[in-house]
Amino acid sequence: MPEFRKDPVLGRWVIIATERGKRPTDFEAPSEQSRGGFCPFCYGNEDKTPPEVMAYREAGSKPNGPGWWLRVVPNKFPALRVEGELDRRGEGMYDRMNGLGAHEVIIETPDHEGRWGWYTDRQVQEILWAYRDRILELSKDKRFCYFMLFKNKGKEAGASLDHPHTQLIAIPTVPKRVREEIKGGKAYYDFRERCVFCDMIAEEISSGSRVVMENRGFISFAPFASRFPFETWILPKRHETHFERIDRDDIVDLAPILKGTLRMLQECLNNPPYNFIIHTTPCNEGALPHYHWHIEIMPKLTKVAGFEWGTGFYINPTPPEDAAEFLRNLREGNVEDLSTRRASSA
């Protein structure tokens, strides 16, 4: 069983795979990308994944067979195991607990070549519904208090399979970064009696220079203290704490902003590797006045990462104002022609 271990200085929990640890030679092996043409997530290969836990499929079609447009399956190589209890215990001065958690994969589309920038609004809505449905389902399990939805796109961003997919991890502890965000939000709230994210939205709309897209319900912008070139955040304009509480109207509003922003990044940066992560409130917290769910998109353009990991000290070579302008120019210019461009390149 994998286990959680706590750093005694920082209080950060780390997942350690104790079962079959990677040996030195495993890291020298050729990249998983080169495993050849077979893709377990493609249409027709439904029996090559663990049995699906949910799917959106044609009426009458059978689970784990064709007829689907979105499938959710357990990760075949999960970082965590869903069985058992936490069993918190010490080892000398250290703390550990069982690596309890769920690790699922949302297969976004049957199309191996699919990209967010090319999805229809309807496809994006379906993916968002799937995110919500899985969190709501997993949150029935009272052992879990946090749900992390994240996408690794491209090898450089950590994806081991090319087929478009998102991962969902359910864990019994709140990640340090999320705790810090909530604490930071609380400190701001205590001082101003306003949500720092709501203030940021107002500030961004008023200054305008970092805004990428905006509609009735959502806004995307390059944050003032962006860590990475073209880092972009998406927030609901109304104060909302839990991603999984989005309703139909929210999904209709979020879809074009998420898709549009990713499309701009895709076009502006030549289909870059990227991560996006949904930051949401732990499910055992109520509607906090000081935290606001949001999506952080981080294109992986630079290699200067190892140092940044280690120090939390980031150096960003592209000002967010410039990044937002590049993206906005694309929108105003030729984004609308992209369907044509895609057709001609296909």
Add this chain to the structure above:
Amino acid sequence: MPEFRKDPVLGRWVIIATERGKRPTDFEAPSEQSRGGFCPFCYGNEDKTPPEVMAYREAGSKPNGPGWWLRVVPNKFPALRVEGELDRRGEGMYDRMNGLGAHEVIIETPDHEGRWGWYTDRQVQEILWAYRDRILELSKDKRFCYFMLFKNKGKEAGASLDHPHTQLIAIPTVPKRVREEIKGGKAYYDFRERCVFCDMIAEEISSGSRVVMENRGFISFAPFASRFPFETWILPKRHETHFERIDRDDIVDLAPILKGTLRMLQECLNNPPYNFIIHTTPCNEGALPHYHWHIEIMPKLTKVAGFEWGTGFYINPTPPEDAAEFLRNLREGNVEDLSTRRASSA
């Protein structure tokens, strides 16, 4: 001038290059590695770097000419500028200040092909003296309160030049990660009245399973909650807070541990890309009872990084006990034969 910008939620300062920001096409350019054979750090090319600020060189040899075995030069493309004042100011709800700081490069050796695992003990000592000398010199400038020494080795670890070098950044603010470590150490000290790092050293020596090397003054081990495969930390066994206060005896003890550990990683993992970072106490703090300087070495073996940056949630596929055992086996087995191996491969 570059600027520091503060994230309003997390309180993290980020450096934004505002002068000539990287444009989208800059990221598509071929890697800097492919710039051809010329290396500005090589012997004989002294006029291709900014003028040296320090060098260890033969008596009678002239600055910025041959005759050196170690040179320190300002970074030609500094992340920070040494001129001016901080000029803290607001912009709407946000905080910014001038990107004031020093950014130097320690050219460790004239040998382009040099590696830590191959250096003599004497060479390593010289490099450590240079680290110390530069911090002591820069700490005369009262605008700076933190000194960050870090090495990016290999393109995957963020190095843009192959020639062996270390970077030193002097900044007017303490990085968030360091503040958190000090705070974590303080919390532990308040509870137990002992240094958490001193306790860790005792625990590691007593359990033994994660120890890599040890001598009179220093120990290297794979930390209990390692974030990355083969992550290794080096600590002085005596409680010491400031790296720059090391003396001759410390340097004599540290050299074989640092070199030996990097040599094991080099041999075990086929000369991997890695970062090492010296974590030390801010120079405006006294000898804190709850913080302990140390070196964190992070081989860059996995690509699953983007997600980890974004969440602080790490998944490590190699248990530290296994990593330490692989490294120790190498030491007991054939590390002593490496000089032969090198000679035969040359």
